[in-house]
Amino acid sequence: MRSGAVVMAWNVFKFCTALRALGSLMILLVxxxxxxxxxxxxxANYGPILLAGGVGSLLALLVLVPFHVLLGMLLWTYFSVVLTDPGGVPPNWKPDVDEEIGETAPLTTSEFTSHILNLQQPGPLTDTGSPRIRYCRKCNQLKPPRCHHCSVCGRCILKMDHHCVWVVNCVGALNYKFFLLFLFYTFxxxxxxxxxxxxxxIAFFEDVEIPGTPGTLATTFLTFVLNLAFALSVMGFLIMHISLVMKNTTTIEAYEKKASPKWKYDLGRKKNFEQVFGTDKKYWFIPAYSEEDLRKMPALQGLEYPTKPDVAAQ
Structure with missing residues (x-):
């Protein structure tokens, strides 16, 4: 039985290593x-039409202008997700409030050490005596609320949603908005x-002569099929994540069935949306936040989240 557990762990390690290697190739694929x-x-298509002039150039302009604008936003948001740290637990982090005994003062050094010693005893991985004080045995540290360990990244991620091989990164508190915008502009x-x-x-299936070389025609056909497939699949992911944002939950939390009707972080659609996108409307559609939002909204930093008073203790 013990050897089977060792093999299982080794296989998981190989899987995580493979994801890291695969992720590096995904940027090139994108x-x-x-x-x-x-x-x-x-x-191959609208550039020559634009250069030819005439009535067709107006249609080409109506395609090429939004195409380049959306492409610029797609690349901006994509590399923002790739290059932005999703949020890690600060060194020697400890809760500001001892939820177990209801004190309002920060944990002292001796209390913090006591938590660690108690957590290292045999028992459930997250059994701290408090639903809001959790411990990661892989990282040997306390975990903030809504924080999860990523086996691919090898560390705990603040408000982790999932690890995405397409962006070679985890999607967490600090880049979740950028990921949603990437899905939006990709769609x-x-x-x-x-x-x-x-x-x-459609011209491929009609009995008409199509201008262009076989190579350009094949590329056009392939591009149509690829973009149709991506548009449909990304639409599904976008709808799913919009639903998660409206409930102020993550993919992991929804999978763990924590997002119940009494989900303590669900503050209503408006406030739930603002916890991801901020309150400044000028920044809603770009991968950035205003300085005021970053200063006034701790949830954007990934360490503190307001809760419903009636279910905060659950």
């Missing part, structure tokens, strides 16, 4: 898809590419 789409839309961009190439796709 850029490759973007490059193919750019070639099909701009170089808009792939939908635009699909609609703009639809007439060219």
């Amino acid at each position: 850029l490759g898809i973007v490059g193919v789409s750019y070639y099909a839309v701009v170089i 808009l961009e792939t939908s635009l590419v699909t609609l703009s190439l639809f007439p060219h796709f």
